[in-house]
Amino acid sequence: MDTQLIDSTITRNSIKKLNVRCQSDKYKPVKEPPEKYIKSLQLDLFSQFVTNNKKGVSNTVEIWESIPKYFLTPAQVTKLRTKAGHADPYKFEYMYEGVSCLVKIQPALIEQPNETYKAFFPGVTEELVEEALKKFLTIQNHGIHDPDKAETWVRFSLSMLHRELKSIGRTRSRDEIKHAIQVMNKCHISLFRNNKEIWSGSLLQDLVTVGREEYIENTDSLHVCRLPLFISHAINQLGYRQFNYNRLMSCNEQLTRWIYKKLINRYRQANILNNYHFLYTDLKSSGLLQRETERKNRQKVLSALNELVEKNIVAKYETDQRKTGRTITNVKYTIYPSQEFISEQKAANKRSYQSEKISGNLFVNKTL
Structure with missing residues (x-):
């Protein structure tokens, strides 16, 4: 992560x-x-x-x-x-x-x-x-x-x-x-x-x-x-x-759901003019990449990204392998959002703004 x-x-x-x-x-x-x-x-x-x-x-x-x-x-x-x-x-x-x-x-x-x-x-x-x-x-x-x-x-x-x-x-x-x-x-x-x-x-x-x-x-x-x-x-x-709870629960792979939530929380200003990227090493913190080899783990990531495309969360993605000699040491994944994901993020932003406005920040600043 x-x-x-x-x-x-x-x-x-x-x-x-x-x-x-x-x-x-x-x-x-x-x-x-x-x-x-x-x-x-x-x-x-x-x-x-x-x-x-x-x-x-x-x-x-x-x-x-x-x-x-x-x-x-x-x-x-x-x-x-x-x-x-x-x-x-x-x-x-x-x-x-x-x-x-x-x-x-x-x-x-x-x-x-x-x-x-x-x-x-x-x-x-x-x-x-x-x-x-x-x-x-x-x-x-x-x-x-x-x-x-x-x-x-x-x-x-x-x-x-x-x-x-x-x-x-x-x-x-x-x-x-x-x-x-x-x-x-x-x-x-x-x-x-x-x-x-x-x-x-x-x-x-x-x-x-x-x-x-x-x-x-x-x-x-x-x-x-x-x-x-x-x-x-x-x-x-x-x-x-x-x-989008229904969309999350429709995802078959755990790693897909994990990446989807990551995008929801971090890619808040999603639009067609910007993209979002993360590294293969970031995904290691999910605990979901424990296959026998790194090659199989990277295949698992691609499978999850393909499901994100299938579920219309991501329009497309790109990969950029980082190598030391012939060994792949990391991979950069660049995400391009779907129009539905953009709309959902805008709704989430509006909801957050409205909640803070209603509360008057009274509870945001309240200590435990």
Whole structure:
């Protein structure tokens, strides 16, 4: 990932404040959602979009999504497991804002039918479930946001998730969704900057079954979970961006979705008179380029770029190989936007402007 991932709405001072809050929050006991409805202008703004199709858009929170979390494949996970089915935490180093970072993912231990436990790391299904839950957060009566405590909760059921994923062509069975929720709740993510731990928590925190004694067994029972502090902070600070949710979820390749979000957050002034470029080494921070050879990794990038063209996100792209002798050391990719992407970015810019105008910058400058 390149060194410009945090935009002007989330300053370095904001990150420092976020780190302090995260560290103080790490080892608190399980919380319960608010009993009463909390009127929140911040959540209202998070749920308002500039579009004629509200169902087709959602929000991306760049600072949260810049942390690689969903990159391990089933084959990789199988290799990480011991004969007993357990696995040690997986560590992945990357650069962020020019700073050395490390994410440590402790797998979820899920009980199997034979009463043994097997380790699972978050992957593609968990990624898709997270996107659906963030979408639910924008629907009336499904989101709860406490701006003073910087806590955000989302209500859902397994059946809701099943219907949502099916409607966008990413069908998962209810058992698969149930498993994904358990993995997201039971796995543990630790984030380090310059060898210092700045955040630790699960993907879905404080999972509570509402009005039911059984734990996530009834597919129609309503559940509520607390989302990571990064998302709550972004809602308070207006540190999120509108994007085409349907288009993202239609992308088949994880790397395509990762690059698409990168373009949404970084290529804000997209138009026919300018282009956007990034390097092959920037993509390494996604965690999604771990094939046997660099040649195969570069092929994977081209496949993702071709899908961006197919999905009408990119009109065309160019590649410029950087070599030392006969060895390719890096590749520069230059993106030319589609007209639809340009229109969507303009709508996102307008939405951001309107939100800041409505809030009067009251919440942008509010500390955690």
